[in-house]
Amino acid sequence: MKKILSVLLSAAMVMSLTACKGSSEPQTTAAPSQTTAAAGTEAMAKEEAPAAGQAAETVTLKFVEQMPDGHIMTDTLYYFADKVEELSGGSIKVERYSGGQLGDDTAMQEGVQMGTIDVIRTEFTTLVNFGAKKVEVTTLPYVIRDRDHFWKMVNSDVGQELLASIQEDGTQMVGLCIIEEGSRHFFTKDPVNSLGDLAGKKLRVQNTEMWLEIVKSLGASPTPMSFSELYTALQSGVVDGAEQPLSGFVSQKFYEVCPNMILDGHVYPVEAYVISEITWNKLSDEQKEIIRQAAKETQTFNRESIQEAEDEIMESFDELGVTVVEVPDKSEWVDAVWPVYEKFGSDEVLALLKRIQDIK
Numbered sequence: 019m020k021k022i023l024s025v026l027l028s029a030a031m032v033m034s035l036t037a038c039k040g041s042s043e044p045q046t047t048a049a050p051s052q053t054t055a056a057a058g059t060e061a062m063a064k065e066e067a068p069a070a071g072q073a074a075e076t077v078t079l080k081f082v083e084q085m086p087d088g089h090i091m092t093d094t095l096y097y098f099a100d101k102v103e104e105l106s107g108g109s110i111k112v113e114r115y116s117g118g119q120l121g122d123d124t125a126m127q128e129g130v131q132m133g134t135i136d137v138i139r140t141e142f143t144t145l146v147n148f149g150a151k152k153v154e155v156t157t158l159p160y161v162i163r164d165r166d167h168f169w170k171m172v173n174s175d176v177g178q179e180l181l182a183s184i185q186e187d188g189t190q191m192v193g194l195c196i197i198e199e200g201s202r203h204f205f206t207k208d209p210v211n212s213l214g215d216l217a218g219k220k221l222r223v224q225n226t227e228m229w230l231e232i233v234k235s236l237g238a239s240p241t242p243m244s245f246s247e248l249y250t251a252l253q254s255g256v257v258d259g260a261e262q263p264l265s266g267f268v269s270q271k272f273y274e275v276c277p278n279m280i281l282d283g284h285v286y287p288v289e290a291y292v293i294s295e296i297t298w299n300k301l302s303d304e305q306k307e308i309i310r311q312a313a314k315e316t317q318t319f320n321r322e323s324i325q326e327a328e329d330e331i332m333e334s335f336d337e338l339g340v341t342v343v344e345v346p347d348k349s350e351w352v353d354a355v356w357p358v359y360e361k362f363g364s365d366e367v368l369a370l371l372k373r374i375q376d377i378k
Contacts, residue, residue: 077305078111079136079297082126084118089269090327091139091199092116097319098137098291101312110305122245131190133296139197142288143226145184148191152183153288155370158362159232159355160348162286162374165200169321170377172196176370184292191292195313197320199263200328201283205276206259207252211343213237213282213350222248222260228362232284235355252276263287264331265324273338280343282351291316 079102083095099112120126120135123144129135131148142153155161162168171177177196184193210216217237223229225242233240241257251257252275259276261284267273291313298306335342345351363371 076109076111077301078113080113080115081137082115082118082120082129082135083139084123084126085266085269086117089116090265090323094197094316094320094323095139098312098316101315102309105308105312106305110308127191130292130294133294135294136297137194137291137293139289139291140191142180142290143224143228145189145191145290145292147226148189150184150187150189152187152366152370153180154362155367155374156180156288157228157285158367158371159284159358160352161371162201162288164283164286165198165325167377168198168286168288171374172317174377176373176377180288181290184290185295189292190295192295192298194291194293194310195317196288196290197317198289198324199265199287200324201281202261202263202285202287203267203279203281203283204259204261205267205272205279207255207276207278208258209278209341209343210259210280213354219258220256222251222257228358231358231361232355235357236284236351237354248272249275261285264328268331268334268338273335273340277339278341278343279335280345282345282348284351284355 081095081099083089083092085092095116096114099114102110102112118126120129123140124147126135126138127140127144127148130138142150143157146154146157162171181193181196184191204210204216204221206219206221210219213236219238220241221233221238222243223233223240230240230242243251243257248257248260249270249272252260252272259278260272262270262272267279293309301309332342359368359371
């Protein structure tokens with residue numbers, strides 16, 4: 019087995035909590051006078067960010083990843099952390115945590131909102147639940163055609179709008195860069211060679227209305243459950259299949275109980291690294307620029323490494339006993355999910371959808 023595949027199959031996790039050094043919580047007082055309020059606001063601003071030309075205090079940031087050590091996305095987080103430390107020359111130290119010991123994506127995002135976690139990778143699908151409305155367009159099925167289309171979107175005006183909207187929509191998170199883990203595909207215990215073969219199959223989905231409707235529109239029976247319960251549910255027959263990116267399918271060893279995959283690419287998740295707005299406001303302008311530069315370099319690393327990882331996974335499927343079915347023409351699948359577009363597609367969402375689909 020090649021290097022990346024073997025690494026994907028390992029797992030280890032640690033988690034602890036630290037806080038940014040030299041930071042303090044804003045103080046509030048009841049009904050201050052206008053003069054006192056103005057003075058208090060000015061004082062808090064001085065506490066939160068060093069004045070121009072003033073040396074920034076060394077800070078320690080917590081970078082947290084849901085996946086275990088050895089997963090390609092954990093490697094990406096560590097690359098990001100290393101770059102931040104390298105470019106900061108020691109003014110920013112990073113503590114790295116993997117394995118999601120602070121809980122699931124929702125718990126991690128709540129931690130970012132409260133400032134108890136500094137940086138995480140998150141899917142736009144989850145951000146929608148925290149008030150990010152504009153990014154909802156990317157959660158619709160079959161919006162992103164393939165990897166080339168994804169990166170053209172990221173580097174377009176639409177991509178920059180979506181990244182900026184994370185903070186603008188009041189999530190209390192600041193978007194640093196957009197990244198990806200690859201398309202999501204269905205995998206099942208019994209072979210699925212066409213859309214019709216999904217009919218009636220119980221498929222595990224995330225517990226959101228969007229995912230329930232996507233799976234229903236494709237003719238299957240959506241079954242919400244925790245991701246941590248999925249392997250056992252597949253093994254015991256509680257569900258007939260599920261869906262994941264290739265990296266998640268292999269790292270969680272789902273091929274042991276569901277060796278059939280159809281590469282339909284129903285959703286191409288758009289993900290981002292986000293930083294707590296509380297943390298962001300305490301950093302100096304220089305530290306912010308360092309983090310943005312590190313994020314930019316990490317984005318390039320992600321684009322190159324995820325393609326390499328998927329190539330190696332595809333080559334490994336014969337050895338792992340996985341049967342793969344390609345879907346060269348997805349028009350039937352796209353037609354099937356039109357009810358999802360009609361249900362969730364506001365005028366703003368559909369306008370953004372057209373702009374994305376017009377990218378060639």
